[in-house]
Amino acid sequence: MIYDIDAPVLLRDTLADGLIRLVLRAPEIARAAKPGQFVHMLVPDSGHVLRRPISLMAMDAQAGTLTLAIQPKGPGTQKICALAPGAAVKCLGPLGTGFDGGDAQTVYFVGGGVGVAPVCAAMDAFATPTSHAFFGFRTKLHAYGMTQAPCAVTAVSDDGSIGQQAPVTAPLLAAIGVKRPDLIMACGPLPMLRAVQHIAREAGIPCQLSLEERMGCGIGACLGCSVRIADGHGGWHYRRVCKDGPVFDGMEVIFDG
């Protein structure tokens, strides 16, 4: 079931440098949502014809709330991030196909930048004592999502101000050398996803990658957000990030060269 709800803002704060956290009251969506899914947010009082797809960082079915981490990057997301508590924002959701933990006993989570947010939702659902998360940030000021994590977290940064000065794939590779996970779940910038896919493929570890693309309808009708996915017969076809994704089987994602 998909709902289009006028969701009141309960809390707005700065999660990290350049990242705003909104907590919204949207009980129907919170109850139905799965990790890796997103809401399609209407830019308030504007001439913006396209909604903005925002991944869920957390959902609390009991409290009826959604937590979102949003980068105020363009005029649309800036207006959404400027919403004060008490204001409401139209949210369509929950949308898309999320992460699936299956029967994995050990999951390695990989997040980069704003992509850490949906990974947090996945950790809440699928982390086990042997699971481990690897987060990459630009600097310490950009770091978030590590307190109250349900499993061990290793953070790295571009400047070494938090953790190693290394790509997030460095501690991931080291950890795989010690203990192979049953599954990798990842969301982050394209070069990171590409590197995670390469590592998973080399090691023969199943992985799930959450992708991003410019989106129209958000429900699978307009085919605006198609990405190339292998068809299993040596070819490929376009699949919709909004409906078939945003989370895809990492082995099937074809990154354009």
Place this chain on the structure above:
Amino acid sequence: MADLSLNLCGVPLKNPVIAASGTFGFGREYDALYDISLLGGISVKGLSLKPREGNPPPRIAETPGGMLNAVGLQNPGVNRFIEHDLPWLLQKDVVVIANITGEREQEYCRMAEVLAPTGVHMLEMNISCPNVHAGGAAFGVRPESVYAITKAVKAHARQPLIVKLTPNVADITENALAAQEAGADAISLINTLTGIAVDVHRREMILRNNTGGLSGPAVRPVALRMVWQCAKKVRIPIIGLGGIETGEDAAAFMLCGAQAVQVGTANFTDPFACPRIVRELDAYCQAQGVRRAQEIVGTLKSH
């Protein structure tokens, strides 16, 4: 409640609001949100004779008051539509318009033949999609070629034939007249206006296809003007579209001479736009003291 019904080329519609091709898929996704039988009609995602993968991403870009798209007619092909999607659509109490596109005249004709024995209620011929390198735009630009392709397809069509006109021409009324003379049963206008979007930071085009089709409220004044001009020239029914977001927007197109309207981009802003526009058009008619919505068609006072 006003009477919103109409007869479009012999096909009864319960109201003049039609979901525009390319924004509504084959209706399934929106039917998960509301009963699509509330609408007058659905113009399905553009169909080609063979399946098409479409253009590489990015395919869409937001622009002031609108958006550009360069989806490139990704679709499963007309045969798959007939087998897989049409039976489901025909269970719904809604007029089904098969939007067809091609790169050669014979492809259009073949599709009209393939669709002839099906339950599809109307055909809409897209001769104006600007996204296909190999053809597409060519058919829709010059009046002689609009005439030729309309004449050819009409000879194979069993259902009423709507010709969808491109605004990317010097005088759209010449193409409207050409379609009418060639036997078109109706015209729909406007398709998207060709545009580009520039990422100044990366100094590159946003769309992978470079050019895309502009839609949304930004194009509405142009669309209204073109519908108004065509309505003064042609006798066949006009379906107006271009940036309709509200019932009053729909009424504006009807005042300009459109019997019916299509709603496209507004579905993205508000996934419930189509049924809302039906309700708002009803409210408009009641406020105006209009019993039958069709009474307002072409009644715009101009100076």
